[in-house]
Amino acid sequence: xxxxxxxxxxxxxxxxxxxxxxxxxxxxxxxxxxxxxxxxxxxxxxxxxxxxxxxxxxxxxxxxxxxxxxxxxxxxxxxxxxxxxxxxxxxxxxxxxxxxxxxxxxxxxxxxxxxxxxxxxxxxxxxxxxxxxxxxxxxxxxxxxxxxxxxxxxxxxxxxxxxxxxxxxxxxxxxxxxxxxxxxx
Numbered sequence: 289x290x291x292x293x294x295x296x297x298x299x300x301x302x303x304x305x306x307x308x309x310x311x312x313x314x315x316x317x318x319x320x321x322x323x324x325x326x327x328x329x330x331x332x333x334x335x336x337x338x339x340x341x342x343x344x345x346x347x348x349x350x351x352x353x354x355x356x357x358x359x360x361x362x363x364x365x366x367x368x369x370x371x372x373x374x375x376x377x378x379x380x381x382x383x384x385x386x387x388x389x390x391x392x393x394x395x396x397x398x399x400x401x402x403x404x405x406x407x408x409x410x411x412x413x414x415x416x417x418x419x420x421x422x423x424x425x426x427x428x429x430x431x432x433x434x435x436x437x438x439x440x441x442x443x444x445x446x447x448x449x450x451x452x453x454x455x456x457x458x459x460x461x462x463x464x465x466x467x468x469x470x471x472x473x
Contacts, residue, residue, distance in 0.1 A: 301331040353377055356384040364388045366445065368415070368435045371455045378447060389441030395467040399451040403467035406460050415457040 305327050353370035354377075366385070373381060382392040395403055405414070415435055437459050439445070444464035448456040 298331055305331070354381055356381070356388050356390075358388045362389075362441050364390050364439045364441065364443075366390075366437045366439055366459075368437075368457065371415070371457075373447075373455075378449075381447075385445055390439050391442070391444040391463050393444065393446045393464065393467060395446065395448050397448045397450045397467070397469065400472055401469045402450070402456070402472050403446060403448050403458070404470045405458070406464060409458070409460075413459045416454070 353368075353373055355365075355367040355369075357365040357367070359365065364385075378394050382394060385392040397403060435457075439459060440461075442462060444460040444462070446456075446458040446460060446464060446467065448458070448467070450456065
């Protein structure tokens, strides 16, 4: 069973109250109540404070790996903070891009191959990134960077998943044809 932090904290506080009550000496034969309304209130207040602290504390949660933001002028801002998107994250990204009017392709590219580049790529139209994995030092590889790209409805984002944790993001003006594999080099 996966108990939340608040549930585990409440259980621990209740256990502490029981332990302290067992150690206390009763006054002249008068039994002490272990669980009193005041103690329960204190325990619940502590759980509430811990929950609020976990929600409000900056950096306590995970940051979004990407963001897709539409604007009234028809542009779409794509922000990428983590190049190593899982399969479900990539599927969710495709859905969000499509909802924003941007085409998206996800391709698994075999070793030694790549998707042929469109002829009209400009500097900045491609992000070649290597995810060095969870054991990599902070700032190593491209996973520590953040990219922003302004797209227009009808543009295409192509994601190439290559062996050895390499990922290529290509931003293509207009609707791109499907990936046509070609040898690297």
